[in-house]
Amino acid sequence: MMTVNEVSKLTGVSIRTLQYYDKIGLLKPTEYTESGYRLYDDTAMEMLQQILLFRELEFPLKEIKQIISGPDFDRNKALEQQITLLTMKKEHLENLIDFARKIKLIGVKTMDFSVFDTKKIDEYAKQAKEQWGKTAEYKEFEQKSQSRSKEEERAVMEQFVQLFIDFGKLKDMEPEAAEVQSCVGNLQDYITQNFYKCTNDILFSLGQMYAGG
DSSP, X not given: OEEHHHHHHHHOOOHHHHHHHHHXXXXXXSXXXXXXXXXXXXXXXXXXXXXXXXXXXXXXHHHHHHHHTSTTOOHHHHHHHHHHHHHHHHHHHHHHHHHHHHHHHXXXXXXXXXXXXXXXXXXXXXXXXXXHTOOHHHHHHHHHHHTSXXXXXXXXXXXXXXXXXXXXXXXXXXXXXXXXXXXXXXXXXXXXXXXXXXXXXXXXXXXXXXXXX
């Protein structure tokens, strides 16, 4: 078991950052001492490694939390992607070093800027993000959408729009009104049935998004 101070020294991650990871539920300590100090075991350290690997791929912390806590997270696959990305970065840096050495020895003979091109690295990182960034809800949405014909998809969307029309008729009523709550329930059930499981948290987020729009 390692203290938060020991973890910070070993990994280079600041104590403040580790405290923040704990606060947002990204990396919880294994346990706390009686004095309230954080302690981390090998499992927690492996989780921290995964977090740092995804940070190298420039994933936001919110997405990292969704990915590593997902039931279909494949640690080995993530490591393979990270190894590939780091190898590409290594080759890119080696090419830059060779280029700089040539300039030092013989000066600039040609206006060649290809050595600065990072398109391959950026494309690989983008593909990795797209793959891991798909939440369980998004995957469920894809599966249900692909199983429907164009006619069925059109009918689903028409009914979806109708639900919002029904909401519009109740705009002058209080949110707590039975009619409004009934519409809310109908919308939540419809999304779950036709798109993805609409939890209360997701429904709340959708409400904020539409209200903001």
